[in-house]
Amino acid sequence: MIWETVRLSLLSVRRNVLRSFLTLLGIVIGVAAVIAMLTIGSGTTEKVKADISKLGSNLLVIRPGRPAGPGGPGGLDQATRPLGSKELAALVAHLSGARAISPASQKQVRVIFGTESLTSGVTGTDSAYLDARDWKLDSGRPFSDSENRSGTGVCLIGETVRQQFFGAGDPEGEIIRVNRTSCKIIGLLEPKGYTGFGQDQDNVVLMPLAAYQRRIAGNRDIDSIYVAADDRTPTTELLPRVEDILRDARRIPPDREDDFSIRDMTQIADAMASATTTMTGMLGAVAGVSLLVGGIGIMNIMLVSVTERTREIGIRLAIGAHEKHILIQFLVEATVLSLLGGIIGILIGLTLAGLASLTLAIPFAPSPAVILLAVGFSALIGMVFGFFPALRGARLDPIDALRHE
Amino acid sequence: MSGSLLITFDKIWKSYGQGEATVHALAGVDLAIRSGEFVAIMGPSGSGKSTAMNIIGCLDTPTAGTYSFMGIDAGRLDRNRRAMLRNLYVGFVFQGYNLLPRTTAVENVELPLIYRGVAARERHDLAMKALAEVGLVGREHHTPAELSGGQQQRVAIARAIVTRPTLLVADEPTGNLDTARTHEIMELLTRLNTELGLTIAMVTHEADVAFYAGRTIRFLDGHVASDAVNLEVV
Numbered sequence: 001m002i003w004e005t006v007r008l009s010l011l012s013v014r015r016n017v018l019r020s021f022l023t024l025l026g027i028v029i030g031v032a033a034v035i036a037m038l039t040i041g042s043g044t045t046e047k048v049k050a051d052i053s054k055l056g057s058n059l060l061v062i063r064p065g066r067p068a069g070p071g072g073p074g075g076l077d078q079a080t081r082p083l084g085s086k087e088l089a090a091l092v093a094h095l096s097g098a099r100a101i102s103p104a105s106q107k108q109v110r111v112i113f114g115t116e117s118l119t120s121g122v123t124g125t126d127s128a129y130l131d132a133r134d135w136k137l138d139s140g141r142p143f144s145d146s147e148n149r150s151g152t153g154v155c156l157i158g159e160t161v162r163q164q165f166f167g168a169g170d171p172e173g174e175i176i177r178v179n180r181t182s183c184k185i186i187g188l189l190e191p192k193g194y195t196g197f198g199q200d201q202d203n204v205v206l207m208p209l210a211a212y213q214r215r216i217a218g219n220r221d222i223d224s225i226y227v228a229a230d231d232r233t234p235t236t237e238l239l240p241r242v243e244d245i246l247r248d249a250r251r252i253p254p255d256r257e258d259d260f261s262i263r264d265m266t267q268i269a270d271a272m273a274s275a276t277t278t279m280t281g282m283l284g285a286v287a288g289v290s291l292l293v294g295g296i297g298i299m300n301i302m303l304v305s306v307t308e309r310t311r312e313i314g315i316r317l318a319i320g321a322h323e324k325h326i327l328i329q330f331l332v333e334a335t336v337l338s339l340l341g342g343i344i345g346i347l348i349g350l351t352l353a354g355l356a357s358l359t360l361a362i363p364f365a366p367s368p369a370v371i372l373l374a375v376g377f378s379a380l381i382g383m384v385f386g387f388f389p390a391l392r393g394a395r396l397d398p399i400d401a402l403r404h405e
Numbered sequence: 406m407s408g409s410l411l412i413t414f415d416k417i418w419k420s421y422g423q424g425e426a427t428v429h430a431l432a433g434v435d436l437a438i439r440s441g442e443f444v445a446i447m448g449p450s451g452s453g454k455s456t457a458m459n460i461i462g463c464l465d466t467p468t469a470g471t472y473s474f475m476g477i478d479a480g481r482l483d484r485n486r487r488a489m490l491r492n493l494y495v496g497f498v499f500q501g502y503n504l505l506p507r508t509t510a511v512e513n514v515e516l517p518l519i520y521r522g523v524a525a526r527e528r529h530d531l532a533m534k535a536l537a538e539v540g541l542v543g544r545e546h547h548t549p550a551e552l553s554g555g556q557q558q559r560v561a562i563a564r565a566i567v568t569r570p571t572l573l574v575a576d577e578p579t580g581n582l583d584t585a586r587t588h589e590i591m592e593l594l595t596r597l598n599t600e601l602g603l604t605i606a607m608v609t610h611e612a613d614v615a616f617y618a619g620r621t622i623r624f625l626d627g628h629v630a631s632d633a634v635n636l637e638v639v
């Protein structure tokens with residue numbers, strides 16, 4: 001009986017392909033929008049989380065200059081004191097709960113090998129940097145303590161730099177020129193890919209901080225200090241300790257604000273993830289409205305269908321159909337129609353999300369739960385919005401219905 | 406006049422509208438039809454023939470009076486119970502055929518069986534058999550648009566008898582047909598009446614069509630004006 005009815009309703013969809021399609025457009029667009037939004041949204045969230053974790057997990061980043069906030073713009077101003085070895089030494093000596101503490105100073109510098117050249121992010125740091133940023137070596141070795149101390153001309157290069165200069169070859173032991181100095185490659189960094197902001201994290205050259213300061217920066221400043229928390233210590237606990245030690249090291253009186261900022265990368269990750277979730281939710285709500293419009297479309301077409309087929313309803317009733325038979329027939333028809341729209345919408349939505357993930361370089365993350373929900377929801381729309389027209393059909397008086405022209 | 410009483414009207418009234426504007430389509434009609442009878446109903450337009458037929462076929466209920474169908478007080482049954490009675494015991498043939506458009510003959514004939522819950526296979530077989538009985542072999546898969554008026558009415562008759570009903574209600578079944586087709590259909594109905602013992606109540610405006618029946622009831626202004634056995638004229 002039900003299959004019979006489903007077959008019947010598919011038949012009536014087929015008899016009026018254009019009208020059925022126009023009717024479905026609302027549902028198709030609504031479902032496609034929801035599916036595309038949610039799929040792209042969850043892809044973006046995944047991407048953002050992955051990007052932030054690439055920076056290193058449980059990481060605090062300390063920079064000179066007032067923190068941005070209600071007090072006005074942060075960052076460097078004339079009076080900002082740079083960070084230096086004094087602060088680094090204080091943290092290393094006094095901070096508990098840290099897995100790694102590492103300084104980093106960075107500059108975009110022209111790097112040359114043979115006739116090839118590349119502008120690369122050259123970073124002066126120490127061997128703790130790899131640990132702090134969860135970065136591993138594909139081959140070679142990190143800086144030794146003596147290289148760190150004396151500022152020997154050695155360096156670690158990223159994948160992009162290797163490809164530019166050596167193709168697939170082994171770069172170890174080769175000498176590259178960095179600005180006016182040269183250094184020997186002692187290791188290759190594991191590839192990290194691009195950040196969400198399109199920055200190539202593999203276009204880097206790491207060298208001992210002392211070497212960088214002396215030969216490239218020409219000063220003894222430290223741009224930033226990375227502090228990675230150990231497994232037992234949440235960054236929220238570590239942050240005030242870092243602040244105390246730095247205020248002490250920089251002799252900031254109690255009535256003065258910090259002249260440095262500490263950024264908690266975990267919190268930034270969470271904030272960004274929740275921002276994209278909120279966005280997704282809002283876009284989902286917009287799509288929901290279009291589904292409502294789609295539902296009204298279904299209701300409209302079902303009312304037309306019931307009116308057009310008044311005589312048919314009369315015949316069926318005369319022949320012995322019960323009210324419920326007619327009700328079910330039109331309800332099934334509305335549901336099949338709307339389900340069909342839902343399925344088309346899901347296919348279009350996934351296609352759009354797939355294209356978006358290709359162009360935006362985010363992961364394609366279709367969620368089976370969301371798809372199932374869309375299927376269920378479009379069926380529900382059919383039932384809800386089909387109910388009133390179906391009831392109207394079922395309640396017709398057979399005599400009036402038979403007389404209908 | 407042999408069978409048991411199938412249909413009795415006891416002072417049946419059917420009124421439409423209220424107050425001054427009230428129309429009495431039926432005004433205290435008494436009548437009785439026995440099993441196996443073939444009754445023709447005649448009368449001028451607006452005399453209440455169709456109204457009476459709708460009550461006989463359990464499509465409609467009287468405003469007052471008692472309608473007894475197979476001993477059941479059918480005039481006081483609710484919609485769904487009357488639908489059940491129709492499905493089990495009544496077949497309908499209308500002037501305008503009333504077939505489902507864009508639906509093949511055999512699918513049209515299967516329709517009442519669907520509401521009986523008959524399985525597809527059996528439904529198909531029964532429908533094909535009914536179409537053979539009305540002489541429509543070879544046209545089973547044509548849609549109404551591809552059939553002549555006479556053929557469409559045969560499909561409608563097949564649909565009415567496929568459930569092996571007790572009563573066939575036919576409101577001007579030949580009203581849209583030419584003379585030759587009219588007599589073909591009347592011969593078919595007569596055969597169903599004699600061979601299957603099907604009780605038939607039929608409205609017609611034409612005396613020669615009424616003559617196929619065994620008895621003619623004449624309506625006038627919502628009353629039965631005359632009720633007489635058709636005499637065999639040679």
Ligand SMILES: Nc1ncnc2c1ncn2[C@@H]1O[C@H](COP(=O)(O)OP(=O)(O)OP(=O)(O)O)[C@@H](O)[C@H]1O
Nearest residue numbers: 421422428429430449450451452453454455456457
């Ligand atoms: N639904 C209705 N509402 C109001 N009046 C109605 C309704 N149905 C029938 N009538 C009236 O009842 C009377 C009898 O109608 P009915 O259809 O039974 O006539 P009939 O004998 O079948 O006529 P015809 O030969 O033209 O088919 C008519 O006056 C008609 O106007």
Ligand SMILES: [Mg+2]
Nearest residue numbers: 454455456576
């Ligand atoms: Mg009439």
